[in-house]
Amino acid sequence: MAGLATGALATTPLGAVFDLSGVPRYVHWHFFLMSVPNLLVIALMIVVFFVAILLPFPHRRAQP
């Protein structure tokens, strides 16, 4: 997996952990080519999916 390091650095301490405003970095592996921001969103969707399944829902009433 090789990344193309062309992204601009965040200019302020309060800037995003991942700078999504500059030129994006890309992950390129054989036929697979995807920008890091898109990859992060997909990873976040997978995390949210499993959290939504596993996290108890509040105010659950005791019902059969």
Added chain:
Amino acid sequence: MSVGETPRERSWTARVRTRAEGALPPEKLLPDKQPAYVASWIYVFGALTIAALLSIVVSGMILGLKGPSWWHVTGIGRFFNGIHLWSVEIFFFAMVVHLWGKFWMGAWRGGRSGTWVVGAITFLISIAAAFTGYLSQQNFDAQWISTQAKDGLNAVGIGAFFNVTNFGQMYTFHVILLPVAVIALTAWHVLLVRRHGVVSPYVRALEAQAPAGAPASGDGQPAERA
């Protein structure tokens, strides 16, 4: 039309009303109870998708009324442009998680195939609506994307049916035709969910289908309402 019907009952409005009331009685259209298994975060993402769609429509109407010089240059215009963009991001994020959840639930079981198909078509049309949004930005980014898209559409043989480099055509698709289709299909999707109910988990469906040792089909018929 049966023999005993009065002229009033034969009218198309009466027949539509009777059929609508039969398909979606008020207690189904606006239920105040749901099955116990709906108390899970995975069931939240459909409603979250609709909330994002509402935000997209409202911010999009404001952008359309004010115009590109407003959304590109002024601070408040850029703010609403950002609201529109991030609403779309949340819309697709929530819709994909909703799609994954329904896929692994087998949400087409129990006569719900229509609900699944309408949802899938809505997803596809939403992608087209988002792509035409890229073309409606009125900047160099939109010009670049339109030429790239034209090459791609020509390559797959459908470039003659519409012209992605024609701003007026793409803007009409983006602000009228595709949003109307997405909103109408979303409404139909929700009505189908109301009519057929939320699909039960596989385990609950198997228990409901096999009360006396009979083989279970697991077709997702609604379990008893909580």
